[in-house]
Amino acid sequence: MSTRHLDRALHPRSLALFGASDRPGSTGRAVLDNIVSAGFPGLLHVVNPRYEEIAGRKSFKALRDIPERPDLVIVVAPKDMVAAIVNEAADISVPAVIVMTDDPTPGADSLFEQLRSIARRRDIRIFGPNCHGLIAPRVKLNASLSAQPVLPGDLAVISQSAAVMGAIVAWGHTRQVGFSGMASLGHMADVSIDDMLDFYALDPVTRAILLYVETLEDSKGFMSAARAASRVKPVIVVRSGRHEASRRAGTHAGNLATTDEVYDAAFRRAGLLRVPDIDSLFDAAEALGRVKPFNGDRLAIVTNGRGVGYLAIDQLLDLHGKLAEISPATRDALKPILPASWSGSAPVELAGDGGADDYGQALSLVLQDKANDAVLAMHSPNVLSSSEETARAAVEAVKKHRRASINAKPVFAVWYGADEAINHVFEEARIPHYERGAVAGFMHMVNWRQAREALMAAPPSMPVDFAPDTSKARAVVQQAIARGNSWLAPVEISALLEAYDIPIAPARLARSPEEAAEVARLVLGRYGGCVVKIMSRDIIHKSDLGGVVLDLRTVEQVVEATRKMLERVAIEAPHAQVDGVTIHPMVRRPNARELVMGVTDDPTFGPVIVFGRGGKAVEVINDKALALPPLDLSLARGLIEQTRVVRALRDYRDIPAADIDAVALLLVKLSQLSADIPEVRELELNPVLADSDGVVVVDARALVAPSEGRVLSGCNPRFAVSPYPKAQERRTTLKNGTPVQLRPVRPEDEEMYKVFFTHVSPEDIRLRFFAPVKEFSHAFIARLIQIDYARSFVCVAVDENTGLMLGVVRLMLDADHEHGEYAVLLRSDLKGQGLGWKLMKYMIEFARAEGIKTVEGQVLSENQPMLSMNQALGFTIQDDPGEHGVKKVVLDLTQPPTEAETRVNPEAK
Numbered sequence: 001m002s003t004r005h006l007d008r009a010l011h012p013r014s015l016a017l018f019g020a021s022d023r024p025g026s027t028g029r030a031v032l033d034n035i036v037s038a039g040f041p042g043l044l045h046v047v048n049p050r051y052e053e054i055a056g057r058k059s060f061k062a063l064r065d066i067p068e069r070p071d072l073v074i075v076v077a078p079k080d081m082v083a084a085i086v087n088e089a090a091d092i093s094v095p096a097v098i099v100m101t102d103d104p105t106p107g108a109d110s111l112f113e114q115l116r117s118i119a120r121r122r123d124i125r126i127f128g129p130n131c132h133g134l135i136a137p138r139v140k141l142n143a144s145l146s147a148q149p150v151l152p153g154d155l156a157v158i159s160q161s162a163a164v165m166g167a168i169v170a171w172g173h174t175r176q177v178g179f180s181g182m183a184s185l186g187h188m189a190d191v192s193i194d195d196m197l198d199f200y201a202l203d204p205v206t207r208a209i210l211l212y213v214e215t216l217e218d219s220k221g222f223m224s225a226a227r228a229a230s231r232v233k234p235v236i237v238v239r240s241g242r243h244e245a246s247r248r249a250g251t252h253a254g255n256l257a258t259t260d261e262v263y264d265a266a267f268r269r270a271g272l273l274r275v276p277d278i279d280s281l282f283d284a285a286e287a288l289g290r291v292k293p294f295n296g297d298r299l300a301i302v303t304n305g306r307g308v309g310y311l312a313i314d315q316l317l318d319l320h321g322k323l324a325e326i327s328p329a330t331r332d333a334l335k336p337i338l339p340a341s342w343s344g345s346a347p348v349e350l351a352g353d354g355g356a357d358d359y360g361q362a363l364s365l366v367l368q369d370k371a372n373d374a375v376l377a378m379h380s381p382n383v384l385s386s387s388e389e390t391a392r393a394a395v396e397a398v399k400k401h402r403r404a405s406i407n408a409k410p411v412f413a414v415w416y417g418a419d420e421a422i423n424h425v426f427e428e429a430r431i432p433h434y435e436r437g438a439v440a441g442f443m444h445m446v447n448w449r450q451a452r453e454a455l456m457a458a459p460p461s462m463p464v465d466f467a468p469d470t471s472k473a474r475a476v477v478q479q480a481i482a483r484g485n486s487w488l489a490p491v492e493i494s495a496l497l498e499a500y501d502i503p504i505a506p507a508r509l510a511r512s513p514e515e516a517a518e519v520a521r522l523v524l525g526r527y528g529g530c531v532v533k534i535m536s537r538d539i540i541h542k543s544d545l546g547g548v549v550l551d552l553r554t555v556e557q558v559v560e561a562t563r564k565m566l567e568r569v570a571i572e573a574p575h576a577q578v579d580g581v582t583i584h585p586m587v588r589r590p591n592a593r594e595l596v597m598g599v600t601d602d603p604t605f606g607p608v609i610v611f612g613r614g615g616k617a618v619e620v621i622n623d624k625a626l627a628l629p630p631l632d633l634s635l636a637r638g639l640i641e642q643t644r645v646v647r648a649l650r651d652y653r654d655i656p657a658a659d660i661d662a663v664a665l666l667l668v669k670l671s672q673l674s675a676d677i678p679e680v681r682e683l684e685l686n687p688v689l690a691d692s693d694g695v696v697v698v699d700a701r702a703l704v705a706p707s708e709g710r711v712l713s714g715c716n717p718r719f720a721v722s723p724y725p726k727a728q729e730r731r732t733t734l735k736n737g738t739p740v741q742l743r744p745v746r747p748e749d750e751e752m753y754k755v756f757f758t759h760v761s762p763e764d765i766r767l768r769f770f771a772p773v774k775e776f777s778h779a780f781i782a783r784l785i786q787i788d789y790a791r792s793f794v795c796v797a798v799d800e801n802t803g804l805m806l807g808v809v810r811l812m813l814d815a816d817h818e819h820g821e822y823a824v825l826l827r828s829d830l831k832g833q834g835l836g837w838k839l840m841k842y843m844i845e846f847a848r849a850e851g852i853k854t855v856e857g858q859v860l861s862e863n864q865p866m867l868s869m870n871q872a873l874g875f876t877i878q879d880d881p882g883e884h885g886v887k888k889v890v891l892d893l894t895q896p897p898t899e900a901e902t903r904v905n906p907e908a909k
Contacts, residue, residue: 009096012071019076099128119190130186132162153178201229224788230271296373309347324372360393529586606718
């Protein structure tokens with residue numbers, strides 16, 4: 001995941017089109033025509049060894065024949081030529097290429113794999129193959145196959161489909177909506193959705209990002225980039241394949257987690273606003289293209305027709321929106337201009353023959369009303385009033401409101417039967433207008449703001465005041481794996497859950513009816529009833545074979561049930577290895593609700609938490625919600641609220657409410673178990689009984705397998721969302737006695753950074769960033785605090801007395817988790833207090849613990865204090881061949897720690 005060279009690709013000063021053609025209808029000619037017609041102001045070269053001249057331009061035989069190196073090369077050559085062309089581009093240091101050539105054949109020798117190899121080995125960015133182009137209207141670049149021109153604007157589009165991008169281009173052309181950039185990425189051998197999200201998130205002219213996704217390969221990279229982008233601007237996503245077949249898992253929880261629902265949970269966790277289809281994407285884009293994000297969710301409606309107003313209210317309530325009330329003062333002010341039949345409640349309804357002036361005055365009054373947050377203006381045409389005049393009156397009311405308000409309310413317009421002139425009136429005023437979908441557009445804005453608020457949650461890797469016995473749990477799982485077992489036995493599951501303080505009805509093994517009698521006497525004596533279940537790792541769903549008998553009250557009933565069960569299973573599952581039966585207490589909680597919860601493993605996003613209504617018919621009822629771990633109590637409660645069963649957990653009739661906090665805590669414990677023990681691939685608790693006294697697990701099953709990948713920072717490597725690494729927090733003291741907390745950076749640290757920079761001198765800023773920084777903007781600081789904990793170590797030093805930030809060290813890791821690049825910055829008034837040394841040592845300690853092989857950095861040659869510290873810590877120092885006046889410092893962590901690394905209070909020279 002990198003934005004390296006993307007600025008050169010999307011804002012090139014010179015282009016080369018390899019495969020340009022004079023042949024009408026060819027891709028090479030179509031792309032050339034689009035580049036020329038867009039008015040690209042830079043140098044444009046055409047390359048085709050078969051032509052001397054193309055469209056009046058000299059045709060070069062090869063890239064190396066071009067007099068100056070182009071910033072971007074577009075390749076439309078035959079498939080067997082592409083790899084050689086891209087290698088040639090790399091030879092002459094071209095920063096980026098777009099490969100439009102299709103690559104329909106997967107495999108080791110495919111063009112995709114060839115390009116991926118080139119991108120990894122050489123310093124060149126590759127779009128494609130099968131990339132249908134890039135469009136950057138502000139620099140007049142249209143290197144695509146789009147059929148219409150694209151206006152400059154502030155919406156960015158990232159698409160895995162050329163057809164979807166083409167549809168958005170056509171929609172924008174029709175509605176005069178502009179774009180900051182558009183990219184159809186194709187097969188993504190190198191440049192990915194993650195890279196483009198990172199780029200547009202930090203692009204100052206992009207206000208919102210529209211995203212079309214089909215499948216993802218790197219879920220961690222996507223989630224990291226999507227979460228970072230969503231924190232600074234709206235990201236709207238649509239995904240196809242919502243009804244694709246789901247995989248079949250070994251547990252009910254696994255079968256409940258369909259592929260698209262996992263994607264939906266991931267989008268929600270990333271703070272993205274998901275819409276169901278292209279039409280809804282356009283509805284959202286219409287709003288986002290013309291309306292700034294706003295607070296609040298109360299919608300007022302002004303209309304000249306009662307029926308259409310009521311239909312809008314119905315749609316608003318169907319979408320779980322909130323209809324705004326009308327304040328008494330506004331109601332009184334409206335009465336003189338509204339018909340006597342108006343009820344005084346929403347919608348604000350003018351007479352059908354009402355004039356434009358009345359409509360404008362009513363809209364003005366509603367906009368001034370503090371009881372609403374946004375207004376929907378509607379008009380149904382009739383022969384008694386002019387639609388265009390009414391539209392102009394509405395626009396004047398909106399303009400007046402904008403001039404008088406610091407935070408003007410958004411207005412959404414629905415003008416039925418609008419012609420081109422009316423559409424132009426609204427477009428000129430940048431008022432989103434619809435034939436339908438205005439209410440949906442409003443709700444998209446509301447839902448995006450709510451998603452962004454939820455995004456700010458950064459759950460710790462370990463809940464506060466929760467200390468599971470991870471050693472015990474890990475031993476249970478590893479012993480089962482060592483024996484070659486995939487499914488844990490009931491006794492093992494009990495031990496696993498008990499290690500995480502999860503209450504479960506205990507299980508005892510009986511290998512024969514006679515042993516069952518002995519165990520039953522103990523269980524019946526304590527609980528008064530028991531349950532018999534078949535014990536076989538080969539039989540997952542025991543009830544399907546009659547392998548569960550409930551509520552047995554006597555020893556004789558237990559013996560008879562055991563005998564019949566063993567006989568039946570021997571006939572119906574002759575190949576199953578049966579170890580006997582397990583005896584469980586019969587849990588009686590008459591007011592309990594049956595729940596299901598668990599962890600399942602998704603091939604793309606890794607562990608997924610499942611919650612819903614439990615019992616035998618769990619998949620038939622299909623009342624569930626999914627979330628990506630890690631969870632905290634707030635996220636767990638949000639997961640519960642997404643289901644219908646939450647209503648049953650509340651009190652009703654004479655049934656007291658269940659302990660929802662206990663249910664949420666159990667979900668958090670499951671999340672933590674998955675974080676600590678990645679060998680647990682599927683874990684289902686079903687049913688979990690919840691009532692006013694708490695929760696208890698009645699039955700559970702767990703699938704285990706060796707862990708894949710290295711555990712990073714004590715967390716499951718399959719987690720798509722890396723938790724806040726609370727274990728990295730440290731405390732230390734400066735030479736002057738100031739107590740300091742060293743901790744990972746958090747998304748909410750922006751204000752702390754702003755204050756910090758006021759205590760750093762311009763000279764120290766220049767030494768750190770290699771150039772003066774005139775403004776510490778939101779986008780600038782966002783780059784420093786929106787990090788992926790799995791691939792970044794950013795530690796801030798905070799004064800425990802004042803809460804002020806004193807310094808920061810960064811270590812950005814490569815995708816292979818082998819190399820890192822560091823940077824450090826301190827308050828200018830704290831030099832000589834040993835803080836820089838402490839931060840550097842802590843960074844190196846982290847890198848060694850994570851198995852990083854080398855740490856390197858760039859230091860200006862004049863920054864002698866930093867170079868002296870590097871030398872003392874064992875870094876090698878040499879001139880940076882790519883940067884004049886810069887030293888490259890490298891620390892080889894495959895070697896044992898130097899004496900300086902282990903020194904407690906050294907004096908840096």
